[in-house]
Amino acid sequence: MACAFWLANDGRQVTVVDRDPAGDKSSFGNAGAVAVPEVVPASQPRLVWRIPGWLLDPLGPLALRPSHLPGMIPWLLRFLRAGRTEEVARIAALLSALNRRAQDDMLALLTSLDLQGDLHRKGALAVYETDVGFERDADEWALRQRHGIRCEVIDGDAARELEPSLGALVRRAVIMPQWSHVSDPKRVVDRLREFLLQRGVAFVASEALAIEAGEQPAVRLADGTRLAGASMVVAAGAWSGWLAASLHDRVLLESERGYNMTFAAPGIDVHRPLVFAERKFVATPLAIGLRIGGAAEFAGLAAPANYERAHSLVQSARRYLPGLPAEGGMPWMGQRPSTPDSLPVIGRSPRHKRVFYAFGHGHLGLTQSSTTGRLLAELVADRDPPLDLSPFSIERFG
Numbered sequence: 001m002a003c004a005f006w007l008a009n010d011g012r013q014v015t016v017v018d019r020d021p022a023g024d025k026s027s028f029g030n031a032g033a034v035a036v037p038e039v040v041p042a043s044q045p046r047l048v049w050r051i052p053g054w055l056l057d058p059l060g061p062l063a064l065r066p067s068h069l070p071g072m073i074p075w076l077l078r079f080l081r082a083g084r085t086e087e088v089a090r091i092a093a094l095l096s097a098l099n100r101r102a103q104d105d106m107l108a109l110l111t112s113l114d115l116q117g118d119l120h121r122k123g124a125l126a127v128y129e130t131d132v133g134f135e136r137d138a139d140e141w142a143l144r145q146r147h148g149i150r151c152e153v154i155d156g157d158a159a160r161e162l163e164p165s166l167g168a169l170v171r172r173a174v175i176m177p178q179w180s181h182v183s184d185p186k187r188v189v190d191r192l193r194e195f196l197l198q199r200g201v202a203f204v205a206s207e208a209l210a211i212e213a214g215e216q217p218a219v220r221l222a223d224g225t226r227l228a229g230a231s232m233v234v235a236a237g238a239w240s241g242w243l244a245a246s247l248h249d250r251v252l253l254e255s256e257r258g259y260n261m262t263f264a265a266p267g268i269d270v271h272r273p274l275v276f277a278e279r280k281f282v283a284t285p286l287a288i289g290l291r292i293g294g295a296a297e298f299a300g301l302a303a304p305a306n307y308e309r310a311h312s313l314v315q316s317a318r319r320y321l322p323g324l325p326a327e328g329g330m331p332w333m334g335q336r337p338s339t340p341d342s343l344p345v346i347g348r349s350p351r352h353k354r355v356f357y358a359f360g361h362g363h364l365g366l367t368q369s370s371t372t373g374r375l376l377a378e379l380v381a382d383r384d385p386p387l388d389l390s391p392f393s394i395e396r397f398g
């Protein structure tokens with residue numbers, strides 16, 4: 001949708017194909033963070049030693065369905081490779097280059113939608129319950145700081161002064177002023193769709209089955225029709241991999257399923273997003289209530305949701321926010337489109353010079369959405385983008 005926005009803004013005639021244009025995918029229900037400070041990739045040098053503990057913990061941040069494991073092995077091997085110290089440094093620099101533009105690009109998009117007031121620049125507070133946990137993340141904080149991310153370390157009492165709903169458990173916290181959040185991600189996509197319709201962007205509610213290469217790229221649709229255009233952008237989230245494969249472009253892309261629980265009436269005040277750093281989940285105060293979101297579950301695109309994981313998040317959150325009710329939240333599951341190196345795929349197909357890719361944003365798909373659309377519009381117009389996009393190319397998986 002952000003690609004459609006920037007392409008239409010560039011004067012192009014755009015058609016969006018989505019089997020469910022007003023749907024409920026990741027962009028509808030995410031945690032609403034424009035998480036500029038998140039430049040550290042998921043794979044880390046010593047992470048491998050923590051994975052067994054997480055997998056064994058039913059409340060833990062990671063789950064993997066055993067039947068899904070064999071098909072995931074190439075992705076996992078590449079994930080481990082991305083965790084080498086020099087790779088982490090390279091990836092952080094690339095994420096930082098994207099994220100540095102994210103706030104301004106998001107504001108430009110929201111302003112066009114008359115939603116500029118929906119971007120809240122209140123920063124975020126990352127909280128820790130143990131000194132060991134805080135010290136284990138020292139390298140990550142140092143890496144963020146090397147990329148210009150401002151961080152201020154405070155103790156538990158100072159954290160409770162800022163956020164009185166936090167319990168005694170919290171020992172340390174880090175203030176991240178460059179983090180911002182939107183009032184409601186669903187409102188952003190709904191308004192964006194209305195805006196695009198008013199601007200003459202066409203929506204075709206059909207499933208794309210395959211890309212067909214020809215002089216003009218075309219997409220074969222489930223209703224039997226074929227839609228051709230001067231250029232084509234594949235931006236189908238976690239489903240993009242097999243569309244790229246129909247053009248023989250290889251990518252390592254997993255659905256990293258995440259869960260949320262949104263409390264319309266949480267009974268506690270949270271003033272800014274909270275990041276529970278040791279357990280890898282967040283709480284965002286949205287206009288529609290308090291959203292507790294996180295978890296990484298690898299089970300493939302088709303497996304049914306396991307909403308127990310959303311309830312587990314609430315149990316974990318209640319340790320930090322004792323006033324949070326156990327019941328009454330609305331659960332949701334979304335499929336993050338995740339690459340093993342935490343970098344999105346933004347660029348031209350090596351198989352067809354008029355097919356472009358914009359997917360694989362993992363945990364940062366809202367944050368990097370407008371920036372991706374903006375960069376992509378430059379590529380489609382055959383202009384040089386203001387950022388070298390070669391490290392984001394799908395060719396890295398070739």
Ligand SMILES: Cc1cc2nc3c(=O)[nH]c(=O)nc-3n(C[C@H](O)[C@H](O)[C@H](O)COP(=O)(O)OP(=O)(O)OC[C@H]3O[C@@H](n4cnc5c(N)ncnc54)[C@H](O)[C@@H]3O)c2cc1C
Nearest residue numbers: 019026027030031032033208237239258334364365366367
């Ligand atoms: C729990 C959770 C919390 C998150 N929190 C944040 C956050 O706070 N900040 C942040 O930046 N990111 C966050 N994310 C990540 C972010 O939501 C995603 O990266 C982003 O929404 C992906 O956007 P997308 O447009 O690529 O994919 P999606 O939003 O999944 O959209 C893909 C679209 O493609 C359509 N589609 C797929 N296949 C086809 C096909 N064959 N034919 C036609 N249409 C098709 C689908 O119907 C869908 O509308 C979170 C994700 C989760 C799950």
